[in-house]
Amino acid sequence: MGNIIMINGPVIKGENMTGFKIMEMVLVGEKKLLGEVISIEGDIGTIQVYEETEGLKKGEKIVSTGRPLSLKLGPGMIGNIFDGIERPLKQINDNFGSFIPEGIGLINLDENKIWDVEILVNAGDEIEEGQIFGTVEETSLIVNKLMIPVGIKGKIVEAKNSGKYKLEDVLLKVEDKNGRVHEIKMYQEWPVRIPRPIKERIPINKLLVTGQRVLDVFFPIAKGGTAALPGGFGTGKTMTQHQLAKWSDADIIVYVGCGERGNEMTEVLEDFPKLIDPKTEKPIMMRTILIANTSNMPVAAREASIYTGITIAEYYRDMGYHVAVMADSTSRWAEALREISGRLEEMPAEEGFPAYLPSRLAQFYERAGYVNTLNDKEGSVTIIGAVSPAGGDFSEPVTENTKRFVNVFLALDKELAYSRHYPAINWLTSYSGYLDMLRDYYEENLGEDLLALRAKMMKILFEENKLQEIVLLVGEDVLPDDQRLLLEIAKVIRIGFLQQNAFHKEDTFVPLKKQLEMLKTIDYLYEKSFKAVKMGIPISQVKNDEIFEDVIKMKYTIPNNDLSGIEDIKKKIDNYYLKLCNKYTE
Known part of the structure; x- marks a missing residue:
């Protein structure tokens, strides 16, 4: 049994602690606050406390529990709302009121x-x-x-x-x-900081279908993969994660609200229980676990909340489920690391973050994967982590280090967001490392080479970006007609395909087959109109406003379950350009 000799916020020091172990869970003081031993030097031990330390006094006892910080994993987690160390918030609210009292222990299921x-x-x-x-x-x-x-x-x-x-x-x-x-x-218990064992990792080759066109086609996330969603304030990180939680074809969603503002988490906690899962017509909470650790909750528990979420995800993965973890946001988690590191008087690295920030991020993202479980079932954990760089600066340490450990980087752009283009994912700075891994998946499920079509559309968007610099200097009129046409087609791709309306019943989720047909129609329009331009027909004739508008609006006008209307649009394109070309060749 140790005694408190120093208190510095959530970090306390105790003496007579030679018998304690690193990462051991302890009970601190008369209120029996939950803590974890993070260092031992001689007989002096350092502990981070997961509860408010207000009122704690020097000389109070530190009692060993003999085990590391562990979660109780069993029935009752789905549909529940926990704090950062798996204490059920609804039960706490019913028993103790709006605020979590100190010393209630590790109640969970x-x-x-x-x-x-x-x-x-x-x-x-x-x-x-x-x-x-x-x-x-x-x-x-x-x-x-x-x-x-x-x-x-x-x-x-x-x-x-x-x-x-x-x-x-x-x-x-x-x-x-x-x-x-x-x-x-x-139930079983498992230490949060230790990955659960598996039989083997399986190569990643299946798409996490999200119904979001910019993701499924342009920057795909694979089941068992990792993705970062960085963006400044107001760029739609939380909204994008909500869409993924609602529509992705993961069996179970674990949503970790880590250090977010209380009002944002309140919105999640109020909205999610009311949402209906579109695939099953049942409440979405029947396959969702929420972990809420707001910015006013103890900072040490915020640091643990990420591990709580991933451990719960691994537990369901081991049953053979595909689990998606939404971490919102890892920047707040890194800030908790920085605060605790500062109180421990560790040598700071870049921007005050501890030198071990990269290794901690790596440990977190490496717990994703597509695996063969101990009971020979296939399961996966996909991690999608939001990053909140101050001022939208992607060169800051959390974003830069996250970029090293994830395969999909979805850069949210404030200019796109402020122009009401959602999801505000910048197609010029985002990337996915899963394209080649998913090539066979696309061909098996669609029967066509979607990636070749994607590459062609990306080339048009990159060309548009170069041309925009000229347009800003001297105006569009000086460009040759083929380049002016390219700008118009790029606009169709941006507005008709990449922009998506989360509140429109046909557009909020789009099946992969419709995404392919939409992209093929845009390509068809480009080829027919480009041929007309090459014949010397002026762009004013080639660009038919009605046809271009039909192609842009097909995301709304073509039902997801009936794609026959796309053929009508193609016939309309055929008829117009056939007449136009005949007129100019006569």
């Missing part, structure tokens, strides 16, 4: 709730770590597959029958080869 458990094994069976021994219908969308905890294998000496049980009820007793009997319950 509801131990009194009765679950309907189906047991899939019998006494006498040999069992391995990670093996599924039972199921619980957690929600009507998600079945929680109860797994044997890591490190336990042997013979089942006692097994309960299927029936109704609470979390703390012993469902199995397993005897290992040393004769030790392990009690298996509905």
Whole structure:
């Protein structure tokens, strides 16, 4: 047992701590505040406390728990709202009011709730770590597959029958080869900072379908991949993540609000429970877990919230689910690291961030992946992290280091956002490293080379960017007609394809097949009109406002479930340019 000798905000120092371990969870002071040992020098230990330390006094006791900061993983997490160390906010609000009191301990899952458990094994069976021994219908969308905890294998000496049980009820007793009997319950505990084990990583080759055209076609995110969403204030980071949470084809969404403003998180907490999952017509919370750690909550818990989210995601991945983690935002998490590092009097690196910022970011993003689990199922964790660089400066340390560890960089642009172009992803500065990995996926699912068409459209957009510099200097009229046409086609790509309306029923989510047909129609318009320009027909005749407007508006006018109208637009293009060319060749 240690004694407090110094208090500096969330960082405290204690003496008589030689018997404690690094990363061990401890109870601090009379209120038994939760903390974690982060360094030991001689008999002096340093602890970061996950609760408010106001009222703590020098000389109070520090008590060891004998285990690291761990989460209780089991039924009851889906649809729940937790703080940064997995304490349920709704339950805290019901029992204690609007503010989290100190010293309530590590309450997490509801131990009194009765679950309907189906047991899939019998006494006498040999069992391995990670093996599924039972199921619980957690929600009507998600079945929680109860797994044997890591490190336990042997013979089942006692097994309960299927029936109704609470979390703390012993469902199995397993005897290992040393004769030790392990009690298996509905939940398991896991340290948040240690990745959960897998059998092997599988090469990434499947698209995380989002229904957002700028992502699915231009900058695709793969299942098991990593993406960064950097942008200044008001560029639509949270809105984009909401769209991904609502529409991506992940089985489960873990949304981590890390250090965001309270009013933003309030919006998430109020809106998400009301949202209906468009694919199942059921509340979206039936496949969502929210972790809310606002900017006024203890800074050390903010640092832990990222690990809480990823550990929960890995737990469901191990059952064979595809999980998407939305981290909003990793900049606030890095700021928590900086504050704690400053209180520890560590040598600061660039812009005051600790020197270990890059390695911490790497540890977080490397927990993504498409894997073969211990029970031979395929599962994945996809991480999409928002970054909030001060003043929108992408050269600051968090954005620069994040860029090193992610494969998709979705640069949000304030000029696009202020001109009401959403998603405000800048196509000139964004990139995806998954294009070649997903080539076979596109060909199998679409039967066509989408990436060749994408490359052609990107070339048009890059050419437009070069030409815009000339236009700004001397005006568009001095350009030859083929370049003026290119500017018009680029406008069609920008407004008709890249810009998307989250509040329009046809445009909020677009199937991959429609995305391809839209892009092919734009290309068809370009080829027909370009041919007319090459024949010497003036641009004023080549650019038919009605046809160009039809192509731009097809995202609204063509229903997602009936693409026949696209052929009508193509016929209209054919007829117009056929007549135009015939007229000029006569």
